[in-house]
Amino acid sequence: MKTMSTMLKANDLAVTAQRAAVMEFLHGNTDHPSVDTIYKRVKKRFPYISRATVYNTVKTLTRAGLLQEVLVQQDKTRVDSNVSRHHHFKCLRCGRIEDVPYDILTAKHVGEHAKSYHVEEVRVVMEGRCKQCR
Amino acid sequence: MKTMSTMLKANDLAVTAQRAAVMEFLHGNTDHPSVDTIYKRVKKRFPYISRATVYNTVKTLTRAGLLQEVLVQQDKTRVDSNVSRHHHFKCLRCGRIEDVPYDILTAKHVGEHAKSYHVEEVRVVMEGRCKQCR
DNA sequence: CATATGAATTAGAATAGTTCTAAACTTAGA
């Protein structure tokens, strides 16, 4: 609970139990969970939490740079607690989304290939089979 | 109307006026329109078309490889009548989505960098400012 | 050309994900 409140304070956000619980669940989680997954999970320890609070919290923390949203094909939003720049690998068989290091392909790198574009960000989604699904 | 019915027949799909109208609107269109945009546009010349038909048509034509869907951050689906492999550039200012040639970054190319992944497809979304927005 | 059969279309209902609302409650600061 210490780190969470420190991070919230550092971003001028009120420290609330709900925010801390959401952050705690997400901390170190590499699953890219949906809002509903977060909601159901946090609800176990926090029975009165509202879905709206989870949505609000995700939005607030995202604006503060403490979370990001994964670029995925139209379905529900997937939340990413890894806010370092990185890419994603989506398994075409099991649907799992894995992190891929950014240096595999940086915006600079891409910008060199794509000289006619003014590239500030590059988001790469690789698709294939994950190790378990080969 | 000739080309459209030929393409439908080649894919064992019944030739209907609605399908042809959707295909005609999309043909040569580089805007990546939403289903609702297609619906409203086609409705002008075809007042009784149903939204469900547009959804059905987009799904059917996508399965047949005559259309694809653009990878975008959670909002409505964007339809792409350019089914060659290519990437996209999204303007962070005006939101426009432009096509980017595939050879700038192929799956093979990316696979060489990312040796530990079994990459079959790669989808790249570059972000920055388009020419009009610089 | 007439007919039959399966496929496609339609309007509207249903569903899913997300945002909004307004009242009640909490936090943080004076």
Next chain:
DNA sequence: TCTAAGTTTAGAACTATTCTAATTCATATG
């Protein structure tokens, strides 16, 4: 401790999409 601003809540509202079941249409066959 008091206050003002910010947060939480349940549920309504909204938006995109899918489903339903009745109707219409396209195509194959005679």
